Amino acid sequence: MAGTQGEIVAAHSLGFQYAGSTSKALDDVNIVIRQGEFLLLTGPSGCGKTTLCRCLNGLIPNFHPGDMSGELLVDGVSVAAETTSELSRRVGYVFQNPENQLFALTVEKDVAFGPENLGLTREEIRGRVDWAMDAAGTVALKDLAPYELSGGQQQRVALAGVLAMKPSVIVLDEPTSFLDPRTAEEVMAAVDSLRRENGITVIVVEHRLDLVGRYAERIVVMDRGRIVADGKLEDVLDSEFDRLSGLGIGLPKVSLLWSLLRRDGLVSERLPTHVESAVKILSERLRN
Amino acid sequence: MGENGAGKTTLAKQLNGLLKPSLGRVTVDGDDTAKKSVAQLSRKVGIVFQNPDHLLFSETVREEVGFALKNFGFEPGVVLKQVERTLEALDLAHYADTSPFLLSGGERKRVALAAVLAWQPDYLILDEPTIGQDYQQKERLRNFILQLNSQGKAVVMVTHDVEFVAECNPKVVLMSKGQIVAQGQADEVLSDDGLIEKASLVKPQMAKLFSQLSEYGFPRDVVDVHRAKMLLEEKLTEVRVRVAQSS
Numbered sequence: 001m002a003g004t005q006g007e008i009v010a011a012h013s014l015g016f017q018y019a020g021s022t023s024k025a026l027d028d029v030n031i032v033i034r035q036g037e038f039l040l041l042t043g044p045s046g047c048g049k050t051t052l053c054r055c056l057n058g059l060i061p062n063f064h065p066g067d068m069s070g071e072l073l074v075d076g077v078s079v080a081a082e083t084t085s086e087l088s089r090r091v092g093y094v095f096q097n098p099e100n101q102l103f104a105l106t107v108e109k110d111v112a113f114g115p116e117n118l119g120l121t122r123e124e125i126r127g128r129v130d131w132a133m134d135a136a137g138t139v140a141l142k143d144l145a146p147y148e149l150s151g152g153q154q155q156r157v158a159l160a161g162v163l164a165m166k167p168s169v170i171v172l173d174e175p176t177s178f179l180d181p182r183t184a185e186e187v188m189a190a191v192d193s194l195r196r197e198n199g200i201t202v203i204v205v206e207h208r209l210d211l212v213g214r215y216a217e218r219i220v221v222m223d224r225g226r227i228v229a230d231g232k233l234e235d236v237l238d239s240e241f242d243r244l245s246g247l248g249i250g251l252p253k254v255s256l257l258w259s260l261l262r263r264d265g266l267v268s269e270r271l272p273t274h275v276e277s278a279v280k281i282l283s284e285r286l287r288n
Numbered sequence: 289m290g291e292n293g294a295g296k297t298t299l300a301k302q303l304n305g306l307l308k309p310s311l312g313r314v315t316v317d318g319d320d321t322a323k324k325s326v327a328q329l330s331r332k333v334g335i336v337f338q339n340p341d342h343l344l345f346s347e348t349v350r351e352e353v354g355f356a357l358k359n360f361g362f363e364p365g366v367v368l369k370q371v372e373r374t375l376e377a378l379d380l381a382h383y384a385d386t387s388p389f390l391l392s393g394g395e396r397k398r399v400a401l402a403a404v405l406a407w408q409p410d411y412l413i414l415d416e417p418t419i420g421q422d423y424q425q426k427e428r429l430r431n432f433i434l435q436l437n438s439q440g441k442a443v444v445m446v447t448h449d450v451e452f453v454a455e456c457n458p459k460v461v462l463m464s465k466g467q468i469v470a471q472g473q474a475d476e477v478l479s480d481d482g483l484i485e486k487a488s489l490v491k492p493q494m495a496k497l498f499s500q501l502s503e504y505g506f507p508r509d510v511v512d513v514h515r516a517k518m519l520l521e522e523k524l525t526e527v528r529v530r531v532a533q534s535s
Contacts, residue, residue: 096393152292181488182291182488254494286523
């Protein structure tokens with residue numbers, strides 16, 4: 001039931017201004033996201049990235065009042081014509097702070113809450129809950145209370161709860177802020193394998209490119225409500241490095257190092273996006 | 289530093305008496321925390337929590353930042369001056385009359401920090417201060433912390449942000465399962481595979497890079513971009529000269 005040729009999200013001249021605000025949070029945003037893409041959405045604080053994500057599942061304009069203009073289609077259907085509850089089946093949202101989205105007495109009940117409210121059969125609910133808890137690595141936690149868990153465990157439970165809705169798109173808004181680096185990598189790897197195995201479209205909002213760079217094929221950069229760069233990660237990083245660092249985006253340290261060496265004429269290659277490619281080039285050079 | 293659930297925040301809460309030890313003793317400037325109230329200890333030890341919403345409640349940013357100062361009984365003139373100074377330092381002056389709850393997550397975090405810094409505690413505990421901050425804000429925070437430190441304040445930071453730590457190069461204490469498992473300077477600790485593994489961290493990118501370049505005579509304990517650049521610059525220039533001479 002996807003829209004035009006696998007387009008899962010399509011925004012045309014999308015604009016939004018929060019009620020009471022004097023400037024536009026989104027201004028002439030145009031973007032097409034295809035089924036199964038892993039997209040990194042980034043930009044400085046207040047650039048509109050969270051606002052764009054809130055539009056995808058109808059939190060805007062249903063819960064955050066304001067003026068919306070242009071068009072936004074999810075799965076070929078205009079979000080303006082949909083209720084948030086309908087959209088929430090298609091677009092799952094994992095918030096920055098998992099404490100804000102967990103409330104049941106046990107992990108298992110929390111994960112089951114969404115599917116139970118879809119009017120599914122008992123077997124279907126059971127199946128979804130088991131699958132989601134397994135995919136998010138929370139099976140061992142099922143009888144614990146969410147508040148007993150560490151931040152990383154809570155984030156996994158929040159992810160499981162979203163997965164149980166079997167959404168086509170998952171939005172993760174700075175999902176790893178509260179996690180230790182190892183757990184953050186595990187969560188990102190789990191999300192990536194869900195994408196590969198189930199064709200789920202993944203949108204990650206993140207300041208830290210080093211963490212997501214390995215998985216995201218595409219990067220979209222926003223500034224002051226507009227999309228200012230959109231393309232393959234290595235292309236955008238190489239051609240827009242100075243602009244991105246000017247915007248306060250946490251660029252991979254290895255890319256930063258490279259840009260400094262290149263400025264001094266010591267290397268000429270494209271900016272590496274991860275350590276391995278830098279090691280390869282430098283080893284060749286140093287072996288001489 | 290340490291994995292989720294390692295006990296970092298629990299230890300931090302012991303430092304201003306929010307938690308009292310059930311075994312052993314914690315002293316602040318020689319005073320046993322078990323015998324002091326949180327209010328007494330807070331005057332010296334300021335904690336900024338991970339989630340700013342646990343701390344904020346006032347109607348304006350200005351009131352929020354002045355709240356503790358008023359409670360500590362400072363003169364209105366002093367309160368005003370101190371509030372303005374702190375708001376300025378944290379780039380919040382233009383939000384003075386705004387409700388903290390209308391600000392973004394990263395901004396609320398800075399208000400929470402300002403609310404504690406305003407009373408100038410001798411010891412500052414920051415629980416995950418970089419969460420939700422973009423790179424420029426982190427740079428500002430880093431400079432601010434280094435400045436406080438140079439003014440003689442002790443700063444204790446609980447964080448998972450290895451790259452941020454790599455650029456500050458402080459003393460690092462690693463915790464795991466309720467125990468301190470190692471301590472040392474950041475460049476030693478963060479380039480040690482065994483310790484990194486033990487504390488569920490990942491190496492900073494520069495440490496990853498230099499551990500793979502050690503066969504070319506580089507040290508392994510490089511964690512920050514500045515030092516990495518100096519070392520590579522030297523070596524690459526050498527190589528270039530050699531290549532030029534041989535051709």
